[in-house]
Amino acid sequence: VGYDGSRHFDAHAYRTEDYEGVKDFARGCMRTYLMLKEKAAEFNSDPEIQSILAEINAVDPALSPLFGRYSRNKANSLKEISFNRSEISGKGLKYEKLDQLTINLLLGMK
Secondary structure, eight states, X not given: OOOOSOOOOOOOOOTTOOHHHHHHHHHHHHHHHHHHHHHHHHHHHOHHHHHHHHHHTOOOTTTXXXXXXXXXXXXXXXXXXXXXXXXXXXXXXXXXXXXXXHHHHHTTOO
């Protein structure tokens, strides 16, 4: 999904395979890749999944100037901020729901 480079699989057939077995392995790798590529496209276009990801990855505009490369000034500014830890820890991030939606998508249940 969005990658036009060469396909490389960091895997190998069992050492007990003959030439035909190695070719079977290579065909299987490509077939699996194509299935996962299709699932990645579904994941990227699923509105419920993307909504959860947008919420999880939302950036507080007040903190965005502190992102990027490290600097002593940014570190000192961050130290001066008083965070409400109870509020932060009390907010669920919906990872369990995202996990289930992802499994449903991968297993064809959605």
